[in-house]
Amino acid sequence: MPKSPKATDRELAELVLQLGRVAYADCGAGGLTHGQWAALRFFSRANRFSRTVSAFADYHATTRSSASQKISTLVEQGYLTRHRSQRDGRSTRFELTRPSLKLLQDDPFKSVVAASQQLTPSTRDKTVQCLQQMLGELSTLRGCGVFGICDLCQHLQIIEAQSSESFACGLLHEPLEREETHMICARFVP
Ligand code: SF4
Structure with missing residues (x-):
């Protein structure tokens, strides 16, 4: 009986990378940039303690200023709203709006989710x-x-x-x- 092939560590790492590339192939959908989609997806999945600029920056391994810029643009476009945190009254929390929730219904990332359902x-x-x-x-x-x-x-x-x-x-x-x-x-x- 032929032995099943053993994947190497390198092959696994490259597959992860390729999956990421394919997942971002549809960026530009809905008139949003890849970074703006990433932010909307993050705020739709993050719990109430994590919907902040710093958490988004950490999650996407980006700088605070770059994260802050993306989020400010989404606020200006009406896709996010700013709220003072009820926990400490100091930090700012962001919430999705009705237009962003509507946009997320046609998120191109859904095709990746569908693939995982297999x-x-x-x-x-x-x-x-x-x-x-x-x-x-x-x-x-x-x-x-x-x-x-x-x-x-x-x-x-x-x-x-x-x-x-x-x-x-x-x-x-x-x-x-x-x-x-x-x-x-x-x-x-x-
Ligand atoms: S720290 Fe608390 S809120 Fe965060 S993942 Fe753990 S249990 Fe959940």
Whole structure:
């Protein structure tokens, strides 16, 4: 019986890169630049503690000033709104608007999501864990933050009651809605 081919570390790294290139091939859709799409996607996926300029800059490995410029343009275009943070009253949080939510319905990135739906749930889970591990290694090497979802974070607290469960963040001491536990967070600890 022929042996199945073993992928090399280099092949895996190049596939990750190629996937990224293909994912960005449709940039320019809806009249937005690649960077503006990246910002809208980030704000649609980030939890309420992470919808800030600095979190977006860290997530996209870019500078604060470049992130700030992209976000300001989106605010001017009516795709994001600024809000004073309710937690500390100092930082500024950004929210999507109705036009940006409408735009995101036709996000070209959906074709990448559809491709991932072809994987079985267990393959998808393993792939997520492997890529998360690779990201963690790179983030440690480059000294930048790691992002992830509550479901995979050591600070997630699950409070079980008789017939229901609720969630909280042990780090930020805040209750979490079920949907929020699937959102990405700048304070994530794997
Ligand atoms: S549990 Fe972890 S990922 Fe979720 S909000 Fe808290 S720090 Fe962030």
